Amino acid sequence: MSRSVAVSIEDYKAYFRKQKADSNCGFAEEFEDLKAVGVGQSKASALMLENKPKNRYNNVLPDCSRVKLSIIRGRQFDDYINANYMPGYNSRKEFIAAQGPLPATVCDFWRMIWEKNVLTLVMLTRCNEQGRVKCEQYWGPGQMDYDNITVTLISEIPLEDWTLRDFEIKNLKTAETRVVRQFHFTAWPDHGVPETTEVLIDFRHLVREHMDQYSQHSPTVIHCAGVGRTGTLMALDTLIFQIERKNSVDIFGIVHELRMHRPLMVQTEDQYVFLHQCAMDIIKARTGTNVDLIYQNTHAIY
Numbered sequence: 001m002s003r004s005v006a007v008s009i010e011d012y013k014a015y016f017r018k019q020k021a022d023s024n025c026g027f028a029e030e031f032e033d034l035k036a037v038g039v040g041q042s043k044a045s046a047l048m049l050e051n052k053p054k055n056r057y058n059n060v061l062p063d064c065s066r067v068k069l070s071i072i073r074g075r076q077f078d079d080y081i082n083a084n085y086m087p088g089y090n091s092r093k094e095f096i097a098a099q100g101p102l103p104a105t106v107c108d109f110w111r112m113i114w115e116k117n118v119l120t121l122v123m124l125t126r127c128n129e130q131g132r133v134k135c136e137q138y139w140g141p142g143q144m145d146y147d148n149i150t151v152t153l154i155s156e157i158p159l160e161d162w163t164l165r166d167f168e169i170k171n172l173k174t175a176e177t178r179v180v181r182q183f184h185f186t187a188w189p190d191h192g193v194p195e196t197t198e199v200l201i202d203f204r205h206l207v208r209e210h211m212d213q214y215s216q217h218s219p220t221v222i223h224c225a226g227v228g229r230t231g232t233l234m235a236l237d238t239l240i241f242q243i244e245r246k247n248s249v250d251i252f253g254i255v256h257e258l259r260m261h262r263p264l265m266v267q268t269e270d271q272y273v274f275l276h277q278c279a280m281d282i283i284k285a286r287t288g289t290n291v292d293l294i295y296q297n298t299h300a301i302y
Contacts, residue, residue, distance in 0.1 A: 100135025
């Protein structure tokens with residue numbers, strides 16, 4: 001199986017029409033070819049008896065590129081968290097893809113943010129969606145203590161499609177403090193993709209601006225409940241760089257690379273088609289074609 005389906009900007013409109021014909025038949029075939037990518041990798045650490053309770057889903061298990069934490073209690077299992085280093089356009093460890101923390105892993109989550117010097121944090125799920133807990137709320141209204149790290153919410157700006165929060169995090173052992181900005185996208189429904197391509201593209205630009213200013217030398221953590229929304233945003237970021245710098249589109253190749261680092265990234269066919277619609281709308285906007293960014297779909301994602 002080829003790892004690339006690269007299409008030039010000039011040829012993309014014709015390619016998009018061809019793949020979208022007959023109810024997205026061409027895109028469905030591409031997505032089917034991605035089904036097995038990355039699933040055969042070892043999951044030994046994730047499946048250890050001591051680590052199993054730290055996983056939200058039994059089919060989203062990191063290993064080959066997993067993030068390793070320090071061992072603080074003298075047990076080797078202290079280094080485990082359900083998170084993977086992920087490649088972006090600029091570096092091999094530009095992102096960390098993580099699950100939404102569980103009640104028992106919130107301390108590990110903040111320890112990861114501290115140890116990996118994370119300054120940009122992206123959340124793509126609500127804590128509760130359709131009566132189900134998708135992510136433990138890992139911050140409080142004021143100051144919260146998570147083992148040796150104190151987290152204080154210092155600002156919160158709710159907007160129509162996302163909320164911006166700044167946290168001051170303090171290491172109680174060293175007294176060092178840092179400020180982490182959380183970008184919490186709230187307009188991504190539990191069943192579906194964002195209502196428009198424009199809203200997610202705008203959100204990506206906002207996150208990327210912060211990354212370029214504060215996170216050039218440390219990874220950006222992105223999480224949802226599992227892998228779908230996280231993979232889609234990471235893929236969109238790389239896609240935009242491809243269009244801007246290479247004048248080409250290779251979403252198949254992007255998703256293939258992501259799945260070699262964490263299974264099921266860009267989890268649904270709808271997400272895969274949505275990324276191609278994003279590419280189409282970005283290209284139209286670049287060429288000055290009048291474009292209405294209102295692509296929508298209604299199938300399930302987590």
